[in-house]
Amino acid sequence: MTEEGTAVSFALAELLKGTGARPPRLKVEGVNADSRAIRPGEAFFAIPGLHTHGDAFAAQARANGARAMVTDRAPAADPGMPVVVVPDVRAAYARAAARQFSPQPEIIVGVTGTNGKSSIVSFVRQIWTACGMDAASIGTVGIETKQALIPGELTTPDALAIARDLGQLKAQGIDHVAMEASSQGLDQRRVDGVTFSAVAFTNLSRDHLDYHADMAAYRDAKVRLFTDLIAEGGAAVVNVDDPEHEPFMFAALARGVTLLTVGVGGAWFEIQSIVNDGYGQKVTGRMVGEPVSFHLPLTGAFQVSNALVALGLAVATGAPPTKALKALSKLKGARGRLELVGEHNGAAIFIDYAHKPVALETALASLRPYASRKLHVVFGAGGDRDKGKRPMMGEIAARMADRVIVTDDNPRTEDAATIRAEIMAAAPGSREIADRRTAIETAIKALKPGDVLLIAGKGHEDYQIVGATKHHFSDHEVVAETLKGL
Missing domain, CATH: 3.90.190.20 (Mur ligase, C-terminal domain)
Known part of the structure; x- marks a missing residue:
């Protein structure tokens, strides 16, 4: 792992392991895809943008001290430094960044869907904490631990920021992290350097059609979390009350991971009734076939779904079921979420x-x-x-x-x-x-x-x-x- 002000060298071949590329035998001080932020000795990853390919900024990266360039096409002009061409430079960048800032927390869960991601990662963190685990959440609201909240702006940050943040959380002794996974972040391979112990789907409705060609492309980007990024032997939690849940459920089944379904039609947690109780709700249902009930101190039936997805993720990653269920009655809503x-x-x-x-x-x-x-x-x-x-x-x-x-x-x-x-x-x-x-x-x-x-x-x-x-x-x-x- 590297930290600000600490020089650590990495073999470029090690950072690009698994890409199929054969880079020259040289060492770099780290990786970056921002030519303006390159520091001497780092490898510059020239990534295709929406309007301009990153290789257009090779000269700037070289002037700032880049030692090599990694990209997905042969450059039109000699950039004045060794060039390594890989099939998927975005994925290669995410994985190289993860290796630079390794190790990561032992348990990382990812949540995708149109709505509810921020609430769910916050709830998972709160349940883990209630069960005695050092935990953090990463998403639109920022990075939150029991001690502090560092505000953020992007649902899924840049791959380098993700790797750095995960490495720093691990260094702080945090081994349980819940993070949001947006469709754009998944499509742009920003989380390809993360191995998810468990993943979850909330719901799907119109969003980001200024970026995705259509709803099918939007959905498929999210399904990547289930098909490509979940660890072998991992778990998937699916809200089966959402009409668009099947592609996510079938992806989990195809991967052979443990499937936990929640909702009125859930098999792991079946909702039987929701009754308003002031600005909270009393929920009754069956958890793994056993009758249970709890009070959720939040408004809106959608928060029940969010809480149950969070419960599934927490239990799938080691939280004691009885203790995790009890924690639902103490949940606090994410800031700005109803x-x-x-x-x-x-x-x-x-x-x-x-x-x-x-x-x-x-x-x-x-x-x-x-x-x-x-x-x-x-x-x-x-x-x-x-x-x-x-x-x-x-x-x-x-x-x-x-x-x-x-x-x-x-x-x-x-x-x-x-x-x-x-x-x-x-x-x-x-x-x-x-x-x-x-x-x-x-x-x-x-x-x-x-x-x-x-x-x-x-x-x-x-x-x-x-x-x-x-x-x-x-x-x-x-x-x-x-x-x-x-």
Whole structure:
């Protein structure tokens, strides 16, 4: 393993083991795919990007001291350093990074699906911790341990960052890690350097169609976690209540790993009833055929599914079943995941990360039983992302909420007014308030006893991207400041 300021050399042949390549006999100080960040003696991995191939930056990498270049095609011009061509440079990069920062934690579990990943990895970490295991979770919210939270931005970070983070967690004595595996991260081979002891599927619905060609490509990227990355003798947990679960279940069966299915149709854990209990829920069912019940201190039936997937992952990786089940009653929700953040005038205020059609629909459906009067929602849609979901989200909001305010999310380089208009075209009767702070303040001030407000789209994020600039902005802070001023 290498650390900042510590020079350790690696044989390039060892880092590229398993690629089929025959690199020259030389040693490197590490690997990097960012030509700007290359340090003297490192190997530069020239990876194809969405618009430009990494070999276009070979000269910059060489100027910064790169000792060799690893890529997937012969360069058009001599880069001035040894070149190694491999069939899949992305996978080679992930595996080389993993070897550089080895060893990794003994138990790593991966969670894929459209919604629920952040909650599940957090829940797995909490269950492991309750069972006396040193654990961490990695995902959209960041890297979280019992001691600290290091905020993050990407669901699945860069392969080098993943390898470094896992190596550092291992060095801290953490041997149990739960991490999110996004479709883009899987497609780009960012987690190919990780051996997963267990994997899980949550659900599948429209997302990232600005990146994937269609839903089939989106699904297939996620299935890779089950077909290519799970360890021999590992385990797979599948939420069989989702209509798209079969490709994941069949992939697990084909690999011959232990299969744990959860849900109303689950064989490992069968849900028999869910009864609201305040803002929590009482769940009864059968676990491996035995009757069980537990109280989940979270809102929404989807959180029951998330908790059971987490339970399956924890038990499959050594957590005592009885102790793990008991831990569910103490779970805390991930930040910005249908999180109760305050009350005003007898009305509850929730923040949720829902920025996709099904996620927004699920959040609103979960909160409807608590709204004895009006259900309010404030939301927008991100710019430079899948435009097709905007009218879908508008229709869902208009159909499921009583009062709808459409505002800005992260407009990025798109015209914010156009984004709002595309949502509102399918949301008759909705109100447009461009400034997100004003939209939240307006919604809170309008609340009456028995109302419920959902502020959707940004969840844990503490920024807003306008143009190419990231400004500080937190829904949590705006709610707190508004309530303080009332």
